[in-house]
Amino acid sequence: MIIILKPEATQAEIDHLTQKIKEHGLTPHLSAGQERRLIGVIGDERAIQNMPLSIFPGVESVLPVLAPYKLVSREFKRENSVIPLGDGVTIGGKQVPVMAGPCAVETQAQVLGIAKAVRSAGARLLRGGAFKPRTSPYAFQGLGEEGLQYLAEAKKITGLPVITEVVDPRDIELVAQYADVLQIGARNMQNFRLLTEVGKYHKPVLLKRGLSATIKEFLLSAEYIMSGGNHRVILCERGIRTFETMTRNTLDLAAVPLIKGLSHLPVVVDPSHATGRWDLVAPMALAAVAAGADGLLIEVHGNPEEALSDGEESLKPAKFAAMMTELRKVATAVGREI
Ligand code: PEP
Ligand code: MN
Numbered sequence: 001m002i003i004i005l006k007p008e009a010t011q012a013e014i015d016h017l018t019q020k021i022k023e024h025g026l027t028p029h030l031s032a033g034q035e036r037r038l039i040g041v042i043g044d045e046r047a048i049q050n051m052p053l054s055i056f057p058g059v060e061s062v063l064p065v066l067a068p069y070k071l072v073s074r075e076f077k078r079e080n081s082v083i084p085l086g087d088g089v090t091i092g093g094k095q096v097p098v099m100a101g102p103c104a105v106e107t108q109a110q111v112l113g114i115a116k117a118v119r120s121a122g123a124r125l126l127r128g129g130a131f132k133p134r135t136s137p138y139a140f141q142g143l144g145e146e147g148l149q150y151l152a153e154a155k156k157i158t159g160l161p162v163i164t165e166v167v168d169p170r171d172i173e174l175v176a177q178y179a180d181v182l183q184i185g186a187r188n189m190q191n192f193r194l195l196t197e198v199g200k201y202h203k204p205v206l207l208k209r210g211l212s213a214t215i216k217e218f219l220l221s222a223e224y225i226m227s228g229g230n231h232r233v234i235l236c237e238r239g240i241r242t243f244e245t246m247t248r249n250t251l252d253l254a255a256v257p258l259i260k261g262l263s264h265l266p267v268v269v270d271p272s273h274a275t276g277r278w279d280l281v282a283p284m285a286l287a288a289v290a291a292g293a294d295g296l297l298i299e300v301h302g303n304p305e306e307a308l309s310d311g312e313e314s315l316k317p318a319k320f321a322a323m324m325t326e327l328r329k330v331a332t333a334v335g336r337e338i
Contacts, residue, residue, distance in 0.1 A: 002076060003039040003053060004060045013058030014039075020056075024048045027227070029071060033079055040065075040076045042227055067262070069219040071226040072233075077264040083204050083232045086161035086180040089124045091204075091234055091295050092266035096336045097124035098327070099163050099181075099268070100298045100320060103310035104129045104140060105147035114300055115154035117317035121324045122338055125181065126151065126160040127297060131167045132309060133187045140308040148178040155180075163206060163297075169197040176203055186211050186238055186273070189221050199228020206234040206268065206297075212241050215255055219263060234266045235259060236297060239274030248276020248313070251284055256291045266294035272313045278304065281315055282323040289330045289338075298323075 005014065018028040018039065026043035041048070054062045067073045082092040089097050100118040105111050105128040115126045130147025132140065143150070151162045161180035166172050167188060175182060181204045188194055189210035198205050205225055209218045222233045237256060239249025251274035259267050269288035271281045285296050301307045301314035315323065324338065331338045 001041045001045055001053075002063045002065055002070075003041065004063065005037045005039065006058055006060045007036070009037070009058030013056070017053075017056050017058065020051070021048065024051070029076075031077055033077060035078070038076070040071055042070060067219075068216065069223040069263075071231070072219050072222045072263045072265060074262060074264055079264060080260075081231070081264045081266060083234060083266060085125060085204055087159055089161060091268070094336055095124075096289055096293065096295055096327075096331055096338055098122065098296045098298060098324065098338060099125035099127045100296075100300045101127040102129075102301050102307065103272075103299050103314065104132050104308050105143055105150050105164075106308050108150045108153060110302065111147075111150045112154045112157060113302055114317070115158045115160055117302070118300055118320060119158045119160055121317070121321035122328075123160065123298075123320075123324075125163050126154055126158065127163045127183075127299075129165045129183075129309075131165055131171060131175070133165070133167050133185050134309070145174060148175065152178045166194070166198070169194050172197050172201065176201055179203065181206050181234070184208060189213055189218065192221075192224055195221055195224035196228055199225040199230045201230055202232065203230075204232040204234060205230060206236050208236045208238050208270070209240065209252075209255070211249070215259060215262070219259070222263070222265060234268055234295070235263070236268040236270055237274070237293075238270040238297075239276075247274075247280065249274050251275060253284075253287060253291050256288065256293050260292055267292075268295040268297055269293040270297040272297070272299040272310070272315075276310075276313045278313055278315055278319070281313065282319070282326065285323060286326055286330050289327055289336065290334060292334070296327075 100123040132142035163181035271284035304311035
């Protein structure tokens with residue numbers, strides 16, 4: 001449920017109310033929006049069903065949240081969440097940051113070369129996997145900590161904040177030392193232990209939609225992270241499995257405006273994994289920004305033919321730069337900036 005506070009509610013009244021809620025085993029989350037302050041109550045509400053919350057001093061009204069996800073919902077927070085990602089970059093506001101880089105970190109020279117190229121084309125974050133969740137156990141699994149060090153080196157030289165994937169709860173501490181944004185991959189969208197653990201950190205988390213996840217399941221996974229106390233969640237639509245075989249996945253672009261109606265969280269689109277084809281990446285990136293995406297995740301490789309993973313969907317730096325020029329036009333047309 002959501003408790004809407006009176007504008008004149010005092011701190012003592014709020015403390016009294018949150019204390020009572022906690023005494024019943026529920027968790028209050030105070031949210032201060034531009035227009036009003038409210039308290040989201042999370043947990044089994046049966047414990048307080050006989051408590052006359054609406055007559056507590058400082059309370060204006062009490063509303064049930066009908067959606068199963070609560071902290072994630074627009075009912076809980078009307079304004080878009082704007083999340084700082086490091087080095088002055090934000091997501092969820094006017095800026096539409098492009099996060100670009102290789103699928104996997106391969107060598108120091110590779111990641112640094114790509115970082116410089118995407119930076120000069122206007123990317124705001126560097127992406128690259130050091131821990132790779134591969135379908136085959138025989139495929140390249142990533143460089144692990146060595147890869148994280150290469151990303152950190154590239155960040156030091158280019159200034160680009162880093163987004164990289166964490167696949168195992170035991171690695172969060174390590175990955176968080178290097179990453180500005182933790183990525184949870186599609187295959188781990190319902191790894192609830194991992195979600196709970198990243199919920200204990202204050203780092204932004206980019207959560208990718210599962211291969212066959214419904215939007216409701218996707219939002220409930222985000223709720224896991226937020227209910228742990230980490231409200232810096234970014235959602236990423238990266239294509240879903242359908243009967244179509246010409247593309248790796250089917251980009252569910254309608255998910256962007258749909259989720260933005262249901263949730264205050266920023267929504268990013270990854271046209272690389274969504275299509276699996278480099279020639280479809282730029283058109284889908286343009287469409288994503290037109291549809292209201294708050295950011296893009298794009299795979300770039302200097303030599304895609306030799307890439308250790310996902311070369312077929314990776315843009316060469318020159319193609320990436322050309323896409324960025326087109327993206328700026330679309331962003332301007334819809335009142336955003338890249
Ligand atoms: C990735 O971004 O490198 C990745 C593995 O993507 P996904 O989890 O969407 O398959
Ligand atoms: Mn990839």
